[in-house]
Amino acid sequence: MHTPPSGKIMRKVMDRLRIVKTWIFPATILLLLSVPRPVRAQEAELKKKWDRLIKNDRTAGRKAAYARWSGVNKRIYGHNLDQPMVPASCLKILSTGVVLRHMGASYKFTSSLLGEIKGDALTTPLYWRGNGDPSMTLDNLTALVRQLKAKGVRKIPKGVVIDDTYFDRQKPAGFQFSRGNEGFLALPTPTTVEGNAITVTLEIKDAEVAITCLPASPYHTCSSEVTVGTKEDVRFTTDTRGDVLQIKAKGTITAADPKVVNRVRSFDSSRYAHGILLQVLKENGITVDETFARGATPAKVPVIVSHSSDTLAALVRATNRHSNNFYAENLLKALGAQITGQPGTTQKGLDAVYAFLTRAGVKRNQVVLANGSGLFGNSKISARALASAMEQYATLPWLQALMIDSLPRPGRDGTLYKRFTGTAAEDVVYAKTGTLGDASCLAGYISKGNRTILFAIMQDGIGGDLKGARTLQDELVVSLAKFFKGQKP
Template sequence: MTMTQAWLGLLLGGLCAQAGAWDLHGLKPEEVAVWAAPVEGDGPVIAHRADAAMNPASTMKLLTGWAALNRLGPDYRWKTSLLSDAPVEGDALKGDLYWLGGGDPRFDNGDLLSLLHSLRLRGIRRLEGRLLLDKRAFADIGGADDFDEDAGRAFVVGPDAHLVNLKVAWLTFYRDGQGARAALDPPLSGVALQSDLKPGADAPCPDVRRFVAIESDGSRVSVSGSLPAACDGQRAYVNVLDHDAFAGQDFAAMWQALGGEGPLRVERGRAPDGARELAAWQSQPLPAALADINKYSNNTMARTLFLTLGREAAGEGSPRAAAGALRDMLSQRGIADLSALQLENGSGLSRRERVTARLLGEVLLDAARGPYASEFIASLPIAATDGTLKKRFADLGPRLRMKTGTLNDVKALAGYWQAEDGRRLAIVAIVNGPQAKTSAKALDALVSDLVRDYRGGAMRSSAKP
């Protein structure tokens, strides 16, 4: 594509603005949507196909996070509780224990141990009844349709009121005087580990998965390969069991590690109104979860946050309630035309979700100008530093913070550039089409051009729709 063709393509798509032609770096004009505007200015300076409905992939997480910050506040915390209406006699709880899941997206084994330690501090050691999972926090977890071929992979793990450790167990690999072996952490009673590891030749071990094969059918994990000595102590995660089985078996393993006995079995059940709280755990504030969601593009956590938004805003933890809450907030803020917006689970792990570059850009402007700007911007990956941008934009460095998005036929970037004088540019660039798979370098070059022109003062005029 010549410079003239690129310029004409942008004009036809609705680009108005700066002097000079624009280079799409080989991207097809009809497959790209671009929007950019100064945070401290008026109107966009770039708007190419800004009102086209685009699949945003994981940049959709920005809408969910923005809505959650504004609706829940930065000090929002998830609560996980253990309840019972049974008496305590000696060191025994003489009845059922209810685990009221709060849908904490970051709840891990350390948090579970702290919760159970609080129960042990009450003097309870034996659980003589059932452990009942109270799942009232979420009425409907929704789905992510058309990802059947990815079943079993960690990135498609669904949300759950009793999400623990993102429903993954860790394999720790050892190569010492006892040879080559692996251990499952936590030691789940319903998961069998088969190991066929052999000592391998000396070699560096930047990633143990280069040397071992890991297979799992949910209840059986097999590891095989030749393990170099340098892999001693390295870890890899594996997705096992369903949510209820994982939570119940993890609970039992942690309880036994604290010297506890029981429970008899694990089932679902709703705690009676008169049940008393025996132990509770509160999460870190919302920004901690938001940083994990955006920096590492965690779909499970984003979907959990989306459901939490629905529960707190509309009294129902469901995608329908969450979508309504998000739409209401966009309308209240006067943000863009919502006719193209389609929501499935709020994470971008979706073939259905759609957003316009303009809407996403206006959310970025609102976030940067709002009371929670620092929390929102701090959650984004920092170029050449961390998260999904750790190995990208080395020439621009930490002044660039952007959320990435990747699916089949989708590549996206959305975030901010901050100039040396403190001025900020909000940028959205989305590619939809067969070319997306190989478009990462072109998309990075496109964003770099926007930053270069902004730094050089070329962006002064305002694009009109």
Template sequence: MKYLIATILFFSVFANAQASGTESKDKFADLQKEYQALLKKFGVDAKDLGMYATVGEGEEMKVLLDTNGTKVMIPASISKIATASAVLEHFPPGHKFKTQLLSNVEPKNGVLKGNLYLKGGGDPSFVSENMWYLVNAFTRNNVKKIEGDIVVDDTLFDKVRYDLSRQKERVDRAYDAPVGAMSFNWNSVNIFVRPNGVGSNAQVFIDPENEYIRLINRSKTVSGSGNNLLADREDDKKFPGDVIIVGGSIGQGLKEIVVFKNVQQPDLWAGYNLKAFLAQRGIQLTGEVKNGVTPEKSDVLAESESKPIEQMVADMNKFSNNYVAEMLTKNLGVAKKTKGATLADGVLVINEHLQSLGLPADQYKINSPSGLSRENRISSFAMWKVLDHLRDDFRVQPEFLTSLPIAGVDGTLKKRMKNSAAERWVRAKTGFLTNVVSLAGYAGLEDGRVVTFSFVYNGSTDETKIRAFFDNLLIYLVK
């Protein structure tokens, strides 16, 4: 009887293993057929594609797609995957940057008879909450009056605010903000506009309020619910900050419109905001706001730490933030120089990192860490190699995976693959330039395996069709 039961169990397990193996082997049997059908449906020419995708890991890994996989193409913003990989390699999870307030004189009787130095440590995430923390820490020095200047020290990086690797045309919006070792609120200002009585000026608010921004309100309130607001910058050589003119009209039926504008001088922008935050705590400044260098023999009076590096990588990847990409890259460059780090210094570190991963030397060339350039070149296979490394390196894999947009949920994939089989099963970085569409990341399967993929398109077909082609292919793979 025992022998009979053992025999039955053996054949049962063997049959299940065979069935499982058959299912696994046949799961993607019709992939090429589906792939060709989708090409035809969305009018995509395969010669304009670079695609490489695998499923599984180690000896179980299987190549699912290889269409021009070694062809070197313009990747657009999936370049940030390479940047993220280098950043997480050099700044392990948990790493933080520091912003400091220093002075070379000792406060006495509530008075600081000298300059207060605001020293930037390259933190791209330094925002109003951090400034509050810094100022609150400073108040514990019992200083009520500063008889000197606020001197902003952003010498950790060079003074190049817009690197040549960016597209030549400046866009006066937050995503094209300048960079600096001392930056504040993404180097952008929030302009809130609310309707007033019809025919009168609209209500306009600057947030945060400070002396760096001079606001000129020419906007009008009109009937209806239309939004025809304009926010332009006006040059004024005599004014140290930015002059912003809000014009156009807002319909009385609207509640509020927000416009995000970048600033031109990150160091002074941060300094004037420091002055405003100090004033709110009752601390008077008798001097001016200017830039300069912290004296060597200076004491730290207050310090603010950034959020962990992995959260900054998420800031970069979720919404494809070019400003954060360049800030993090210049921090990589600090490894090459203790001060005055350039974007080129950081890009060199990124390329050295890619070389260490064994990418074919003739299949990649990264000039821009954000991908906001047509000079970047990489093959789908080479990008897949980076993703493969990030998936296998447990030291950084959870943090990198968390940084990617989730299909149908958030970031640049919030509205893509929603209410489909791929919703929440795909995590990937998007990319777009004129005639360039890309998508690279991971697709999870219910059996626990993961598809690692890199899709790039360089051609003139409508980008909405290319995105639909990529998305439908992933939906098929997940199903």
């Protein structure tokens, strides 16, 4: 039989109800009001915003856009996801990521001078052997020569041999048709120095225009017909006939901007390396036969001195932040040599990238790879495929962290230095730019703490309208950053 509660118990119940009504219920309402709008509503609003921006964009050509949460199978937005498009330098996110995954963050390249020493001379040629270090500088090479001299070497009567056998001599796709002389077109080689390019400086001195070319070498010369004028208009031409590269500058520079610096690529990288090493040896008081030679180092010839590069993680950072094509192509050939043995080739490196994409679930009809840098527009990849590769990095947390860190940051350095400053994206965006005359791309991450969104925005057939393409990219990414922060997109 049910017994009614006593009056004392009823009073306690009523007191508790009054507490709930007076304090807890209002506090709960305030708490609910302070929580951001539901994520689904924010996502719906973001999708509408991106749809509207893409629909109303006046830039010519095709567009693709993809955004998703990293680490979970949750897409935020997708438009034209499976259409292969020209990624330009966004391709470096893919090629450098695969290089890091296979070779490891702590890997270092080695450049060595080899030979047999007897007294103050070498009884063999001096061999310079490298395995593709793209960061080797004139200072690094000079340090090696000084170490060689410290071991008593003063004479090299049998000359210098450039051992370029670690890579093949095949040019990456697109490079074989290029007649340009710009420094960013320098070809990948195992023995490198200063990015295989010559820095040409024009400067007004005593009302005349002086020209200097560094590094110095017997295999290239520089001359100038540049005068002081009312506007800057300088052209550099190269004559590659014969063994000596002739660089000529013509045009005008102004007193208001009295210094012009340009980089011109070497056209025979092994001869270029040979000439610079000859120059450094002579500058350090070592006599040497100057006959050019290249070939493999005999197995029994010992290493005299060596230089190690910075870590691969640091080299990938330099590649992506400054969109360094030379670094990207060298790293890809080095990857090929690491996986399948010498010689390293572009195709061997690309085969490793294709294998990685297959593991990431990418269909082969969504990607065509031609080189490691994205130059010339020969490569194509869909936004879904590029994003899938970026998501695959998340299966190795160290790899995703290094890839995010390798990308340019707004207002800091690299190719995003002047973009997104003063916007919601400034402190959370890490992204790789890609630019060709007819294509533009922005791909990367919005990340803070343990939350990450990855995105890829691709446009090709833009007819040179880079300003319009970047305006759309910036609007899309800023709205995505606002969504990430719980703000109205």
